[in-house]
Amino acid sequence: MTGPLPRSEGPARPDEALPPRTSGQARPPSELGRSVLASTFLRSLAIQGSWNYRTMLGGGFAFALLPVLRHIYGSGGSEIERAIARHAVHFNAHPYLAGVALGAAARLEHEGEDPEMISRFKAAVKGPLGGIGDALVWATWLPTTLLLSLAAAWWGLAPLASVALFLILYNAGHLSLRVWAFRVGLAEGKRVGGRLRQADLGHLTETLTRLGAVSLGLVAGALLLSERAFVGGAPFWPVLAAAGFVLGVTGGLRVWRPTALFVVGTIVLLLITQGMF
Amino acid sequence: MTELLALSLLGGILVLDGTSVGQFMVSRPMVAGLLAGWVAGAPVEGFLVGILLEVYLLVSFPVGGSRFPEGGPATVVAVAVAAASPAPGAVAVGVALGLIWGQLAALTVTALRTFNGRLSPEPSGGRLTARQVVGAHLAAIGLDLLRGTAVTAGGLVTGLAALRLAPLWPLGESDTRGFILVGAAVSMGILLRSFGGARKRGLLFATGLGAGALGGAFL
Numbered sequence: 001m002t003g004p005l006p007r008s009e010g011p012a013r014p015d016e017a018l019p020p021r022t023s024g025q026a027r028p029p030s031e032l033g034r035s036v037l038a039s040t041f042l043r044s045l046a047i048q049g050s051w052n053y054r055t056m057l058g059g060g061f062a063f064a065l066l067p068v069l070r071h072i073y074g075s076g077g078s079e080i081e082r083a084i085a086r087h088a089v090h091f092n093a094h095p096y097l098a099g100v101a102l103g104a105a106a107r108l109e110h111e112g113e114d115p116e117m118i119s120r121f122k123a124a125v126k127g128p129l130g131g132i133g134d135a136l137v138w139a140t141w142l143p144t145t146l147l148l149s150l151a152a153a154w155w156g157l158a159p160l161a162s163v164a165l166f167l168i169l170y171n172a173g174h175l176s177l178r179v180w181a182f183r184v185g186l187a188e189g190k191r192v193g194g195r196l197r198q199a200d201l202g203h204l205t206e207t208l209t210r211l212g213a214v215s216l217g218l219v220a221g222a223l224l225l226s227e228r229a230f231v232g233g234a235p236f237w238p239v240l241a242a243a244g245f246v247l248g249v250t251g252g253l254r255v256w257r258p259t260a261l262f263v264v265g266t267i268v269l270l271l272i273t274q275g276m277f
Numbered sequence: 278m279t280e281l282l283a284l285s286l287l288g289g290i291l292v293l294d295g296t297s298v299g300q301f302m303v304s305r306p307m308v309a310g311l312l313a314g315w316v317a318g319a320p321v322e323g324f325l326v327g328i329l330l331e332v333y334l335l336v337s338f339p340v341g342g343s344r345f346p347e348g349g350p351a352t353v354v355a356v357a358v359a360a361a362s363p364a365p366g367a368v369a370v371g372v373a374l375g376l377i378w379g380q381l382a383a384l385t386v387t388a389l390r391t392f393n394g395r396l397s398p399e400p401s402g403g404r405l406t407a408r409q410v411v412g413a414h415l416a417a418i419g420l421d422l423l424r425g426t427a428v429t430a431g432g433l434v435t436g437l438a439a440l441r442l443a444p445l446w447p448l449g450e451s452d453t454r455g456f457i458l459v460g461a462a463v464s465m466g467i468l469l470r471s472f473g474g475a476r477k478r479g480l481l482f483a484t485g486l487g488a489g490a491l492g493g494a495f496l
Contacts, residue, residue, distance in 0.1 A: 045298060045299050045300075046297065046298045046299070046414075046418065048296050048297055048298075048300075049297045049298060049414050049415075049417055049418040049421070050393050050396065050397060050413055050414045050416075050417035050418070051296065051297070051390060051393065051417075052390050052391070052392075052393035052394035052396070052397055052417075053390055053391060053394050054394035054397060055394070055397050058397070059397050059398075059410060059413055059414050059417075060414060062405070062410045063410055063411060063414040066407055066410070066411070069407075070407070075407075078404065080407070081404035081405055081406055082403055082404055084404075084405040084406070084407060084410055085400035085403050085404050085405040088397075088398070088400065088405055088410055089400075095300060096300075134338075134340050138338035138339070138340050139338070139471060140472075142302065142338060143335055143336075143338075143468055146305065146307065146331065146335060147335070147468075149307065150307065150328060150331060150332065151489055151492070153307070153324075153328050154328070154493065155492050155493060155496040156496055159311050159320060159321055159324035160311065160320075162307070162324070162328075163307060163308050163311050163324070166302075166305070166307060166308065167301070167302070167303070167308065170301075170302050171301055171302070174300070174301070174302075209472045209473055209478070210472075210478070210481055212468075212472045213469065213472045213473065213478035213481040213482045213485065214481045214482070214484055214485035214488075215485060216465060216468055216469055216472065216482055216485060217481065217482040217483060217484060217485020217486035217487070217488070217489055218485040218486075218488055218489035218492070219332075219465065219485075219489060220465060220482075220485070220486050220489060221485065221486040221487060221488060221489020221490035221491070221492065221493060222489040222490075222492060222493045223458065223489075223493075224489075224490055224493065225490055225493030225494050226493050228325060228328075228454075229454060229455075229458055230451075230454070230455055230458065231451070232450075232451035233449075233451035233452045233454060233455035234452055234455060237452070237455030237456065237458065237459060238455075240459045241455075241458055241459045241461075241462035242462070244459050244460065244461075244462035244463040244466065245462040245463070245465055245466040245469075246466060247463055247466060248462065248463040248464060248465060248466020248467040248468075248469070248470065249466040249467070249469050249470050249474065249475050250466075250470075251463075251466075251467075252467055252470050252471075253336060253467055253471075255463060255467070256336060256463065256464065256467060259460050259463040259464075260333065260346075260376045260380075260460065262460070263372075263373070263376065263456075263457070263459075263460035264373045264376050264377060266456075267369050267370070267372075267373040267446075268373065270369075270446065270447055270448075271366070271369075271370070271442045271445045271446060274445040274446070274447050275442070275445045
């Protein structure tokens, strides 16, 4: 893409008008320049910086897109101020996948797309980007990488190595996802829906939950025989822990807070009674 | 005093990583425990407290607008208390305070997010300047850093006062860990449920359990 990108008219649905690109690497609009795109990507790392209940990621989105808007509309004047106001409105998505919308918005602004269409496009993608990201990252990738590192720690891996294992493993996936999301948005514009379907992130999530279940077992097994865990203590602790595990499986997230309260309450009670007698 | 300030600032930085900037997960208890342990002069103890709290907070994720226990400041407080005394009671007091402080920190997240809504500029005549957006955004990040630092400092002061109770703790080191892990096992059960439940993932979990036990026996 060496010349100006073609101006396109079309509906706001992210995958409605054009078929998804089936071959070739994602290519950013070259006219925006590497420094503009790099700056936008780096700013996207802080997209949640001003998260609030009114506009959610809106302010962060406009903050991240500023280098692109300055490149297109210049540093001052009514055009850039209108563009900033358009992008500072309510928006929400998973922070790692928000790059899809950010990249696409950069492309659409660069193409001179109708502002109404860009707003409708952002409204259309925010739900899916939130749901996919939460399931893929928060519910599977993060716990799975944590569990693998915890298992290693309880097997006796040195603290620094355990922490390094987690940070490298987790952030390899994290940063790859951020870069991929931004590039897909830039390359596909409003056709990102098709690319997201092709990527089949749902299947990846399902595979990761399987790995997560194995990793959870690894940690449980390591705890039973680790000197950093149950070894050396009374034999009934692992039995009580098994009962606690069953409680968690059957009760789900609603039993978390009562459990934490019970643990804190028991510690306080033991300290008070010991102090009294 | 210097250590207190350094730990408080560490709490502030970890809070930023938790949501506002980067989310590289340096703020997870496992990592925060080692970092706080280094600052407190007891990295291994810090790490051990961190991995205990990590199991509790395995089900705590920064999902959208939900309120979740904030692991970074919670871990810094827990580690500082645990590292301040060799008594097993210090670990128990530290973990208890960490669990409480994670919840309290979560309340301050809600308050800041509400305030950020007021800080966020309203377009005037359909226009906003770059200065308004950048200013509000950076101010919110700065406030988050201050919030994290203040929350952690409050926890540290409370922790040092609560540390006087530590010698009263009746259990030894191994039994203290065992007791804390009983509560942590509930989080592991919750996680299996979120991975699909015992019926769907039971076999995979059992496979991991066997491999984990073998690894524990031979490594």
